[in-house]
Amino acid sequence: MVRVRFFAILKDRVGKEVVEIPVSGNITLRDLEEKVMEMFPQMEEYLRGRRLLVSVNQEFATPETVIKDGDEVAFLPPFSGG
């Protein structure tokens, strides 16, 4: 299982804060993003346009980053702290 988290506007769009997605073996973040877009088509606008950052276990990740069972992946819309 990969724990997938949505923050701020993405949480509102998806209507969930956390979903658990089963993965078998190692996959890339790109593969996981495809699964997420199947489950939540409203994520396409953000993921296709890269209007977000993605973290894996709280570190910034790229589409090539390898995801494994037990990881936490978070979809992070543009920041507005400070």
Next chain:
Amino acid sequence: MVRVRFFAILKDRVGKEVVEIPVSGNITLRDLEEKVMEMFPQMEEYLRGRRLLVSVNQEFATPETVIKDGDEVAFLPPFSGG
């Protein structure tokens, strides 16, 4: 009478904080500085080398500034506030 004030290191050098110097009619700051150097030769080093600023009635002045009876002239060594 012109009230002449010395600050910081100049006060220590001259040994006085304030002296009253009689002036007759209007004179320039340059004339007053000559009088001050006569009275306190230790001021020459600062005045000849312009290692100070001079104020007349609390505004910065030049050697051409006109001094009249009742004015307050202050000799201000390099600042070190802040």
Next chain:
Amino acid sequence: MEMVRVQREDFSIDEEIERVKKTSKAIGAVVTFLGTGRDISRGERIQGLEFEHYEGMAEKKLAEIRNRALKNFNVLEVAIVHRVGKIGIGENIVLIVVASQHRNDAFMCCEWCISELKRITPIWKKEFTEKGEIWVEEHP
């Protein structure tokens, strides 16, 4: 008390500066940036703000900013506090305190810290306006 924190409660600037000053007698300059809730943003009248953060990662990024600041600038200490939750107009949002021997280093470093905070820290602002609630997207 940690030198970088994310918290719901307001902070005392005197207390944060005191904590920073205690770390070194060589400190001669302390530059502070305080972000506060403005009443107008993008032409809209703001009624209030709410900040959300990615707990754990936000704190980690703030610690990273502090460590890089201490390494790359000639400064002696850096503290960062960011509030989350509901924040009213005029209230404190974020505080950055940078201490150094000489003032130029503290000014440069403090500016860098707030820019970097906005760039890499997973914190989001929601504005409550007359037209509704808006998640602000400042740094794509």
Next chain:
Amino acid sequence: MEMVRVQREDFSIDEEIERVKKTSKAIGAVVTFLGTGRDISRGERIQGLEFEHYEGMAEKKLAEIRNRALKNFNVLEVAIVHRVGKIGIGENIVLIVVASQHRNDAFMCCEWCISELKRITPIWKKEFTEKGEIWVEEHP
């Protein structure tokens, strides 16, 4: 309480910032410079400091700096407090608080204010070192 002051007593940074913040709801950034007594200066170990000012003229110059800052920078309020008399290592010497809508203006203005203060304000620092007392001449 005046927005520019010369005083013997210490100041509270929270109180000064609060006073500044109260002047406008448009304030989104507050940049503060705090000067403190360092333990080492020009290679000498400092035991303490004493500041002297030209009463009246110093206050006038601080007010002039505030007025020019408000006129020449895009800032909303400026406060300046400078202490005089004996000041120990680690103690506060000077505080400049600049508030603006956006942070860049406050940073630029605050840096200008402290440079200008050092340049034109008749205030002098005496350092007490192991070798004796020295009047510091920083800005000829």
